[in-house]
Amino acid sequence: MTDTTFDTTTVTMTAEEMVALTKEHTFFSWSAQGAVNPIPMTRAKGVYFWDANGKRYFDLNSQLMCVNIGYGDERVIRAIQQQAETLAYAGPSMATQVRAELGRELASVTPDGLKKFFFVLGGAEANENAIRMARAVTGRQKIIARYRSYHGATAGAITLTGDQRRWANEPGIPGVIHIFDPYKYRSPLYREGDSDEVFVRKCLDQVEEVLMYEGPHTVAAIFIEPVTGTNGIIVPPDGYLQGLREICDRYGILLICDEVMTGLGRTGAWFAVDHWKVVPDIMTMAKGLTSAYLPLGAVAINRRVADYFENNVFYGGLTYSAHPMCLAAAVANLRVLKEDDLVGNSRRMGKVMGELLEDLKAEHPSVGDVRHIGLFGCIELVKNRKTKEPIAPYTGGGPEMTKLVAFLKEKGVYAFTWRNLLHTNPPLCVTEAELREVFEIINEALAIADEAVRD
Ligand SMILES: Cc1ncc(COP(=O)(O)O)c(C=O)c1O
Structure with a gap:
């Protein structure tokens, strides 16, 4: 009998090969298949994951709001x-x-x-x-x-x-x-x-x-x-x-x-x-x-x-x-x-995140509203605070949101956006220092949304 192990974890493909082969044979949710542009994800620990080029991302959405305890426990x-x-x-x-x-x-x-x-x-x-x-x-x-x-x-x-x-x-x-x-x-x-x-x-x-x-x-x-x-x-x-x-x-x-x-x-x-x-x-x-x-x-x-x-x-x-x-x-x-008292941490860090979200609202005219409870938060972006005109339509898309996500990705922040909403849902093991660091980057990113504001 031969000693066979079926190892799928040692990375043997380049990022490009991984993406190309994944797209050739596998089907993605909620997408026109030609439009998908997946991150070639290789490993993850705590609140971070890495791509096949070794780039690190802070996961501001716990993937699909699901990696509650964080990665790799x-x-x-x-x-x-x-x-x-x-x-x-x-x-x-x-x-x-x-x-x-x-x-x-x-x-x-x-x-x-x-x-x-x-x-x-x-x-x-x-x-x-x-x-x-x-x-x-x-x-x-x-x-x-x-x-x-x-x-x-x-x-x-x-x-x-x-x-x-x-x-x-x-x-x-x-x-x-x-x-x-x-x-x-x-x-x-x-x-x-x-x-x-x-x-x-x-x-x-x-x-x-x-x-x-x-x-x-x-x-x-x-x-x-x-x-x-x-x-x-x-x-x-x-x-x-x-x-x-x-x-x-x-x-x-x-x-x-x-x-x-x-x-x-x-x-x-x-x-x-x-x-x-x-x-x-x-x-x-x-x-x-x-x-x-x-x-x-x-x-x-x-x-x-x-x-x-x-x-x-x-x-x-x-x-x-x-x-x-x-x-x-x-x-x-x-x-x-x-x-690890992660429910308590969610409550405590949620308070910090709430303050950080309120600060963004005070500083950026494009922020129409922020809503949060625990580590469940979002920023609602508008073109005009009085009329509340959303920065992107109900059906999604819009150049500002696309630019915003690209900026965050470039800076190593993986975020979930939809319509005019930017979600902030990190793993529950997040620390205050990590939160503050990522909110600095969001603060920078919102300059893109502010440019779309008009009277
Ligand atoms: C509130 C809520 N209910 C149900 C679902 C569906 O869960 P699943 O994708 O595991 O079928 C989701 C997924 O995002 C959700 O957010």
């Missing part, structure tokens, strides 16, 4: 290796020690009442199964979601999605209705000087109005990102989530919170709903659950949902549900989050 790597050596796979109908442990570990951080989990492979699948569960439990079909939202790219999840990623996928699944968001900066419901209480009341009245026309007895769930992610870090004013909870209770509607991006410390709490002490009926998560060391999502369910499925068959399943290696990554990831 030996504790997670070792857990994955050990699980692979012992039991790389067990079918979804098996009980395993790692499955038992993850259930217990996850239950130690989820809100009271959400202590049972269905394990899937990512955010979209988690949301897909949340829809399925809500419909089965309530016997109702309609789902109310919001316009400024993203919930994933599978059939149901992309129908829930309110943003333009839905358009090309329509018509989606039947029975999904969209409502407006508590987006103070642009909401026509908000009047300059209104208190949060007044604004929240107007938002909730609008929800009630939609329910009246739809028939609340036909609505299975209200499905929301508790803090909106890619659509602009919309932090709900105090009272909004509590109000939605109350409306749902009144009509027997399930409240489903998609914590795929906000969960596991991103907002400075274990889950975003914890900030307002609201407990949804179903809560979905993925990304930070393993910090993306391996793919995993979960649907957390309350007693009402769990009880229903005690005697009613759940008509759903996946070959890789509760995959031992992914679960091992999650157990280790949760322990790292706890051991």
